[in-house]
Amino acid sequence: MTGLRLFISSAVFAVAIATAYWSIAHEIVGTFLLAFMAFALTFVAGYMIVAEREADLAGDLTDARVADAAGELVGTYSTRSPLPLWTALAITCVGLGLVVSPAVAALGVIAVLVLGAFFIVQSR
Amino acid sequence: MSAAERGALEPVQRNDLLGWLTTTDHKRIGILYLTTSLGYFLVAGALAIVIRTQLARPDNTVVGAHAFAQLFTLHGTAMIFLFVAPFALGLANFLIPLQIGAPDMAFPRLNATSYWLFLFGGLVIFAGAASSEGAAATGWTAYAPLSVLKEGTGLGQDLWIVGVFLVSVATILTSINFVTTVFIYRAPGMTMWRIPVFTWEMVATSLLIFMAFPALAADLLLLFVDRNLGGHAFDPNAGGSALLWQHLFWFFGHPEVYVMILPYFGVISEIIPVFSRKPIFGYSGLVLSAFAIAGLSMGVWAHHMFTTGAVNNPFFSFVSFLIAVPTGVKFFNWIATMWRGSISFATPMLFSIGFLLNFLLGGVTGVMVASPPIDFQAQDSYFVVAHMHYVLGGGSLFAIFAALFFWWPKMFGVKLGEGLGKLCFWLLFVGFNVTFFPMHFMGLDGMPRRVFTYANLGQLPLLNLIATAGSYVMLAGVIAFAANVIVSTRKREPVGPDPWGANSLEWWTSSPPPEHNFHSLPPIRSERPVFDAKHPDVAARTPR
Numbered sequence: 001m002t003g004l005r006l007f008i009s010s011a012v013f014a015v016a017i018a019t020a021y022w023s024i025a026h027e028i029v030g031t032f033l034l035a036f037m038a039f040a041l042t043f044v045a046g047y048m049i050v051a052e053r054e055a056d057l058a059g060d061l062t063d064a065r066v067a068d069a070a071g072e073l074v075g076t077y078s079t080r081s082p083l084p085l086w087t088a089l090a091i092t093c094v095g096l097g098l099v100v101s102p103a104v105a106a107l108g109v110i111a112v113l114v115l116g117a118f119f120i121v122q123s124r
Numbered sequence: 125m126s127a128a129e130r131g132a133l134e135p136v137q138r139n140d141l142l143g144w145l146t147t148t149d150h151k152r153i154g155i156l157y158l159t160t161s162l163g164y165f166l167v168a169g170a171l172a173i174v175i176r177t178q179l180a181r182p183d184n185t186v187v188g189a190h191a192f193a194q195l196f197t198l199h200g201t202a203m204i205f206l207f208v209a210p211f212a213l214g215l216a217n218f219l220i221p222l223q224i225g226a227p228d229m230a231f232p233r234l235n236a237t238s239y240w241l242f243l244f245g246g247l248v249i250f251a252g253a254a255s256s257e258g259a260a261a262t263g264w265t266a267y268a269p270l271s272v273l274k275e276g277t278g279l280g281q282d283l284w285i286v287g288v289f290l291v292s293v294a295t296i297l298t299s300i301n302f303v304t305t306v307f308i309y310r311a312p313g314m315t316m317w318r319i320p321v322f323t324w325e326m327v328a329t330s331l332l333i334f335m336a337f338p339a340l341a342a343d344l345l346l347l348f349v350d351r352n353l354g355g356h357a358f359d360p361n362a363g364g365s366a367l368l369w370q371h372l373f374w375f376f377g378h379p380e381v382y383v384m385i386l387p388y389f390g391v392i393s394e395i396i397p398v399f400s401r402k403p404i405f406g407y408s409g410l411v412l413s414a415f416a417i418a419g420l421s422m423g424v425w426a427h428h429m430f431t432t433g434a435v436n437n438p439f440f441s442f443v444s445f446l447i448a449v450p451t452g453v454k455f456f457n458w459i460a461t462m463w464r465g466s467i468s469f470a471t472p473m474l475f476s477i478g479f480l481l482n483f484l485l486g487g488v489t490g491v492m493v494a495s496p497p498i499d500f501q502a503q504d505s506y507f508v509v510a511h512m513h514y515v516l517g518g519g520s521l522f523a524i525f526a527a528l529f530f531w532w533p534k535m536f537g538v539k540l541g542e543g544l545g546k547l548c549f550w551l552l553f554v555g556f557n558v559t560f561f562p563m564h565f566m567g568l569d570g571m572p573r574r575v576f577t578y579a580n581l582g583q584l585p586l587l588n589l590i591a592t593a594g595s596y597v598m599l600a601g602v603i604a605f606a607a608n609v610i611v612s613t614r615k616r617e618p619v620g621p622d623p624w625g626a627n628s629l630e631w632w633t634s635s636p637p638p639e640h641n642f643h644s645l646p647p648i649r650s651e652r653p654v655f656d657a658k659h660p661d662v663a664a665r666t667p668r
Contacts, residue, residue, distance in 0.1 A: 002317065006415070059224075059310030081148050081232075081236070084148065088243075088244055
C-alpha cells in the first residue's frame with residue numbers, strides 16, 4: 001500500500017504544481033511537461049491499483065516470518081546470460097549506425113529483433 | 125524436492141572473464157557499475173587536472189581554445205553522466221537486494237543490459253575524441269543553437285548525443301528495476317517503513333529518474349533530428365525555439381542534481397548512526413524529506429534560466445527556496461543522530477562529516493543563486509562553478525568515498541586500511557577546499573566559466589594558482605586511495621559479516637555474500653534487524 005500511496009501522492013502533487021505553474025506563469029512548454037508528468041504518474045498509480053488487488057506480499061506483513069513466504073521450489077534465479085551483453089551491443093550499433101553508417105544501424109536493428117525474440121523464448 | 129534435485133537447480137557462478145561478461149548477479153553488476161564509473165572518474169579527473177594546469181597562469185598555452193572546450197565538455201559529461209549518478213546506481217545494485225532481504229533484482233537480465241548500455245554509452249561519448257574535429261565541445265549542457273551548428277561540432281557532437289541517449293535509457297531501465305524490486309521482493313516482515321534509508325532514497329531517486337530522464341531523451345532526439353535530418357525544433361528562424369532546448373534540458377537537469385545527491389543522503393544516513401552508536405534520528409522525517417526534495421525539484425528547472433528574461437522568476441525562485449526546508453530537516457536529523465552519541469572517527473565517518481561541511485556550503489550558495497538579483501550577477505561565472513562543485517564534489521564525491529570505505533568489506537571481504545584512509549580524507553578535504561573555495565571570489569571578481577585564459581588583473585592570477593595547487597593535492601588523495609586498495613588487497617585480512625557493528629540486513633550475511641545473498645534471515649521487526657538480533661534485550665525495550 002505504501003508504494004501505491006507514493007505514486008498517488010506524487011500524481012496529486014504533479015497536478016497541483018502543473019496547475020499552479022500555468023496559473024502563475026502562463027508558459028506552455030513547462031506546463032506541458034508538468035502535465036505529462038502528472039499523466040504518467042496517474043497512469044502508474046492506476047496500474048498499481050489494479051496490480052495490488054492481486055498482490056499478497058509477505059513483505060507487507062509486520063509480524064511475518066521467513067517461513068511464511070515458503071512454498072514450492074520452482075527454480076532459482078539464473079546468474080548468467082549472454083543476452084544482455086549482445087543486446088546492449090546491438091542497441092549501441094543502432095545508435096552508432098545512425099551517425100556513421102546506415103548499414104551498421106540496419107545490422108543493429110536486425111540483431112535487436114533476433115535477441116528480443118531470444119529474450120521472449122527464454123522467458124517462457 | 126530432494127537435496128540432490130535442489131543442488132541440480134543451484135546455479136554455479138563462473139569466476140573467469142566469461143563469468144563477468146555474462147553475469148546477471150546484482151552484486152557483480154553492482155561491482156561492474158562501481159569500477160566502470162570509477163574508471164570514468166579517473167579519466168574525468170585527469171581532464172580536470174589539465175584544465176587547472178592551463179588556468180594556473182594567465183595566458184597559459186598548455187592547450188588551445190578548442191581543445192579546452194572539449195576538455196570541459198568531456199569532464200562535465202563524464203562526471204555527471206558517467207560517474208556521480210552511475211556510481212549511485214552501482215551501489216544500489218549491490219545493496220538494495222541485500223538491504224531488503226531479496227535474492228536478486230526483479231529483472232536480472234534487464235539489469236545487466238542496463239549496465240552494458242551504460243558502459244557502451246560512455247565509450248561512444250569518448251570515441252568522439254578520435255574523430256577529425258575532436259570530441260563534443262559545447263559543454264555538458266550542449267545549449268542550442270550552438271550544439272545544432274555542424275561547423276566545429278561534427279561527429280564528436282553526434283556521438284555525444286548517441287552516447288548520452290544510451291546512458292539515459294540505461295538509467296531509466298535501472299530505476300524501473302529498483303522500484304519493482306523494492307515494492308515486490310522485500311523479505312517477510314520487511315515492510316516499507318522498515319527498509320533502510322538508503323533504499324528509500326533510491327526509491328525517491330528512481331521516481332525522479334522516471335519523471336526527468338524522458339525529457340532528456342526527447343531533447344536529444346530533437347537535437348539529433350535538427351542536426352542530421354533537417355529539423356528546426358531549436359531554430360527560431362523556422363518557427364522553432366532555442367529556449368525549448370533549455371526548458372527540456374533543465375526539466376531533466378535540475379532533478380538530475382538530486383539524482384546525484386539523494387542516494388548520497390542515503391549513504392550518510394546509513395553511516396552516521398553506525399559510528400555514533402545510536403539509531404538514526406527521525407527515520408520518517410528523513411524518508412519524507414527525500415520525497416519532498418524529489419517533488420519540489422521537479423518545479424525549479426527554470427532557475428537555471430533566470431537571465432533569459434523568458435521565465436517566471438518569482439515562481440522558480442520561491443520553489444527553489446522551498447527545497448532548503450526538507451534539506452534542512454535532513455541536516456537536523458544527521459546532527460541530532462550524532463548529538464550525545466559515542467562517535468568514532470573511522471574513515472567512513474570522517475568522509476561523512478566532510479560531506480556535511482562541504483554540502484552545507486554548497487547548499488548555502490545554492491540558496492544565494494536561487495535569488496534572481498544575485499543570480500544575475502553570478503550567472504555563468506566561477507561563483508556558479510564553485511557552488512556546483514561544493515554540491516557535487518564536496519557533497520557527492522565525499523559520500524562516494526565514505527561509501528567505498530564503509531561497504532568495501534561487504535563487497536570484497538577485506539577492510540581498507542585506516543591510516544591510508546585518513547590520509548586520503550585529509551588530502552581530499554584540504555585539496556578540495558583549496559581548489560574550489562577561491563572560485564567563489566574569482567566569480568565575484570567577474571571571471572566567466574568555460575574560458576581557457578584570462579586577463580592578468582587583480583586577484584585572478586593568485587586565486588587561480590591556489591586553485592590549481594589544490595587540484596594537485598586532490599590528485600594525491602586519489603593516489604592514496606589507489607595505494608590503499610592495493611595494500612589492502614595484498615594483505616587480505618578477512619573480515620566477518622559485520623565489521624562495523626552495523627544495523628541493516630546486508631550486515632547479516634557473509635562478506636562477500638553468497639551467490640543468492642542469504643543462507644538465513646533474522647526476524648525483521650524494525651529498520652535495524654541486525655542490531656535487534658544481536659541485542660535482543662535492547663530491542664525488547666525499544667518502542668516500535
